[in-house]
Amino acid sequence: MRETDFVSGFAKGLKVIEAFGETRQRLTIAEASKLTGLDRATVRRSLLTLSELGYAVYDGKFFTLTPKVLRLGHAYLAATPLPIIIQPHLDQLSERASQNASASVLDGTEVVYIARASQRRVMSINLTPGSRLPAFCASMGRVLLAALPESEARSVLARTDLRANTPNTKTDPEDLMAEFRRVRAQGYAVIDQELEIGLCSIAVPVENDRGQTVAAINIGAPAAYVAAADMVERFLPLLKETQKALRLVLP
Amino acid sequence: MRETDFVSGFAKGLKVIEAFGETRQRLTIAEASKLTGLDRATVRRSLLTLSELGYAVYDGKFFTLTPKVLRLGHAYLAATPLPIIIQPHLDQLSERASQNASASVLDGTEVVYIARASQRRVMSINLTPGSRLPAFCASMGRVLLAALPESEARSVLARTDLRANTPNTKTDPEDLMAEFRRVRAQGYAVIDQELEIGLCSIAVPVENDRGQTVAAINIGAPAAYVAAADMVERFLPLLKETQKALRLVLP
DNA sequence: CATTTTTGTGCGATATATGAACAAATGTCA
DNA sequence: TGACATTTGTTCATATATCGCACAAAAATG
Numbered sequence: 001m002r003e004t005d006f007v008s009g010f011a012k013g014l015k016v017i018e019a020f021g022e023t024r025q026r027l028t029i030a031e032a033s034k035l036t037g038l039d040r041a042t043v044r045r046s047l048l049t050l051s052e053l054g055y056a057v058y059d060g061k062f063f064t065l066t067p068k069v070l071r072l073g074h075a076y077l078a079a080t081p082l083p084i085i086i087q088p089h090l091d092q093l094s095e096r097a098s099q100n101a102s103a104s105v106l107d108g109t110e111v112v113y114i115a116r117a118s119q120r121r122v123m124s125i126n127l128t129p130g131s132r133l134p135a136f137c138a139s140m141g142r143v144l145l146a147a148l149p150e151s152e153a154r155s156v157l158a159r160t161d162l163r164a165n166t167p168n169t170k171t172d173p174e175d176l177m178a179e180f181r182r183v184r185a186q187g188y189a190v191i192d193q194e195l196e197i198g199l200c201s202i203a204v205p206v207e208n209d210r211g212q213t214v215a216a217i218n219i220g221a222p223a224a225y226v227a228a229a230d231m232v233e234r235f236l237p238l239l240k241e242t243q244k245a246l247r248l249v250l251p
Numbered sequence: 252m253r254e255t256d257f258v259s260g261f262a263k264g265l266k267v268i269e270a271f272g273e274t275r276q277r278l279t280i281a282e283a284s285k286l287t288g289l290d291r292a293t294v295r296r297s298l299l300t301l302s303e304l305g306y307a308v309y310d311g312k313f314f315t316l317t318p319k320v321l322r323l324g325h326a327y328l329a330a331t332p333l334p335i336i337i338q339p340h341l342d343q344l345s346e347r348a349s350q351n352a353s354a355s356v357l358d359g360t361e362v363v364y365i366a367r368a369s370q371r372r373v374m375s376i377n378l379t380p381g382s383r384l385p386a387f388c389a390s391m392g393r394v395l396l397a398a399l400p401e402s403e404a405r406s407v408l409a410r411t412d413l414r415a416n417t418p419n420t421k422t423d424p425e426d427l428m429a430e431f432r433r434v435r436a437q438g439y440a441v442i443d444q445e446l447e448i449g450l451c452s453i454a455v456p457v458e459n460d461r462g463q464t465v466a467a468i469n470i471g472a473p474a475a476y477v478a479a480a481d482m483v484e485r486f487l488p489l490l491k492e493t494q495k496a497l498r499l500v501l502p
Numbered sequence: 503c504a505t506t507t508t509t510g511t512g513c514g515a516t517a518t519a520t521g522a523a524c525a526a527a528t529g530t531c532a
Numbered sequence: 533t534g535a536c537a538t539t540t541g542t543t544c545a546t547a548t549a550t551c552g553c554a555c556a557a558a559a560a561t562g
Contacts, residue, residue: 005299007518009550010264014304014323021326030508039552040509048256053265054359065327067356067363070381072265073324075272076316077381087377105318112318116379118369126338128367129379130321130328255511258550260518281540293519295541312541 012038013046017055017069026062073130082215083114083129085249086206090117090217093242097235099221102127103206105214106144109160111135114215125196133195136160136176137169139203140216142189146180147205147213153180169194188236192228199223202231204239208250217242263289264297268306268320277313324381333466334365334380336500337457341368341468344493348486350472353378354457356465357395360411362386365466376447384446387411387427388420390454391467393440397431398456398464404431420445439487443479450474453482455490459501468493 019035020027032047033040047063050056055069077083086103094101094117104111110132125131135141136157145153154177162171170176183189188204195201203218219235226234270286271278280298284291298314301307306320328334337354345352345368355362361383376382386392387408396404405428413422421427434440439455446452454469470486477485 004518005296006303007260007264007296007300009258009260009518010297010300011304012551013258013261013264014306017323017326019326020330021322023330025330025332028508029510041511041552042550044509045256045258045550046261049258049261052257053262055265065330067327067358067365069327070324070363071272071383072268073321074381074383075268075270076318076320077379079271079274079276079316081276107318112321114318115377126366128328130325130381132322132325255549260550263519279540280542290520291541292521292543296518 009046012036012042013049016043016046017050017065017072020065026064028062032063077114077129080114082250086215086217086246087115087117089242089245090115093117093217093219093238094119097219097238099219099226099235101217101219102140103215103217104138104140104144105216106135106141106148107132109135109156111138111141111144111216134160134165136162136171137165137191137194139189139191139201139218139220142179142183142191143203143205143216143218144213146183146189150177150180153177165195166193166197168192168197188232188239190228190231193223197223200226200228200231202235202239204236204243206243206246206250209247214250217246260297263287263293264300267294267297268301268316268323271316277315279313283314328365328380331365333501337466337468337497338366338368340493340497341366344368344468344470344489345370348470348489350470350477350486352468352470353391354466354468355389355391355395356467357386357392357399358383360386360407362389362392362395362467385411385416387413387422388416388442388445390440390442390452390469390471393430393434393442394454394456394467394469395464397434397440401428401431404428416446417444417448419443419448439483439490441479441482444474448474451477451479451482453486453490455487455494457494457497457501460498465501468497 015036015038016032019032022035029040029044029047033043036043047056051058054066056063056065090101090103098119100118100120102113103115104113113127113129113131115129116127135145145156157173157176164171170179188202190202192200199220200223201218201220203216205213206215206217207213217239219239266287267283270283273286280291280295283298284294287294298307302309305317307314307316341352341354349370351369351371353364354366355364364378364380364382366380367378386396396407408424408427415422421430439453441453443451450471451474452469452471454467456464457466457468459465468490470490
């Protein structure tokens with residue numbers, strides 16, 4: 001791409017929007033400037049543009065995003081057939097397992113939820129489409145990373161902040177690479193309270209008819225209710241069924 | 252605002268992102284140009300910028316959004332304390348009612364879901380944070396429109412495409428204005444299959460301690476399971492309780 | 503009230519938008 | 533099939549808009 005094919009004003013504006021996600025709520029011009037590293041004058045113009053378009057409001061001091069920005073993110077969910085195709089299968093899966101079921105894709109070092117069917121509340125965090133979790137310690141993340149070439153998976157780990165969320169969290173890159181190989185061989189990943197104490201989950205890849213992994217689906221259950229050792233027996237057959245059904249309908 | 256405080260390149264780029272939501276999946280440069288009304292050369296630059304930043308991918312013919320754009324929308328949910336405060340109350344409400352509960356705010360002529368707690372699948376459409384419905388025929392929409400000054404509510408209706416979703420849908424502006432007055436007086440709105448056949452819902456406003464309406468919450472139930480006439484008796488007390496709890500914690 | 507921080511604005515250098523032009527790809531019809 | 537018409541992606545010159553700096557004004561801070 002030539003340099004003149006890049007609209008830097010657009011890129012800077014997007015950076016400003018993302019700055020709101022990193023903190024909370026309201027930002028002043030100076031705060032947004034610090035967070036983005038952009039010049040104050042530039043940030044100011046971007047924020048005023050957002051206000052003019054209705055994506056933000058300005059009270060003379062603070063800028064606040066409006067619900068209109070949800071349209072930007074939602075453009076992906078609405079434009080991508082994947083969540084739409086997966087959702088009914090996920091609903092059925094969740095119903096039959098009497099547990100929460102989710103679908104996600106990989107974005108950099110994180111898994112991004114694209115669909116979810118809940119039966120019960122079990123996690124402390126509330127997950128909705130768009131929510132992100134570190135891939136290395138999530139069941140779907142393991143499955144998605146296992147589907148990458150080893151060198152790429154290693155590169156993702158290198159870029160990841162491998163911090164332990166619980167005493168169970170595996171953080172050694174070599175352990176994780178070995179785990180990916182195991183996951184690839186057995187076709188599923190089980191997480192035993194590595195992300196959150198009291199939460200177990202099992203995930204399988206979602207593949208299209210060419211065998212490419214395009215997403216992952218999982219079932220999460222309270223550890224008090226289903227021991228990690230029982231996850232495979234109880235949920236793998238259901239997951240495999242959903243996986244098989246999806247392989248037939250995905251392009 | 253002065254004219255030079257507006258970054259048109261940014262505004263055009265945002266328009267391009269939204270163009271993906273209107274159709275599906277993949278867009279060529281020419282398609283995006285038609286949808287946005289922008290010059291092909293300009294759209295091309297915006298799309299190449301999105302690709303360069305990882306918000307889109309380009310295969311030489313089609314541009315596709317990546318999950319990274321979800322960060323933009325999610326910035327609102329993460330930056331706004333409202334969904335975070337409401338969610339646990341919504342979970343409790345949904346649990347006690349054994350029905351789906353949702354929270355939304357008004358954006359123009361539409362209600363935008365900001366949080367949701369599901370117990371069962373009842374609607375044909377899948378609603379997630381960011382989903383939109385026409386305000387005039389949704390229970391939360393009625394509540395939110397009733398909270399506006401009459402002139403504003405009338406203006407929203409004037410800008411709304413008042414199409415009937417079911418034979419039950421009220422579409423006459425004067426009927427609707429009368430309904431808003433009724434809703435305002437009684438403090439809740441009931442929808443009897445106006446949005447979708449087989450679906451009833453009841454909503455109340457979420458007010459802060461100054462009495463300003465900042466959102467709405469609702470409970471939806473299958474008409475086959477709960478008659479519209481019984482919605483008030485069965486769910487209003489629960490909604491009122493949640494409303495009261497939220498009034499105390501909202502700024 | 504002095505000091506620090508933040509915000510708003512003018513300006514020159516630089517980057518972008520525009521619409522026309524053109525080649526390549528695609529579609530249409532005899 | 534082959535000739536013609538359309539559509540599409542891309543490039544270019546140039547008029548126009550934006551960028552980031554520097555400075556002034558205004559708030560906030562102590």
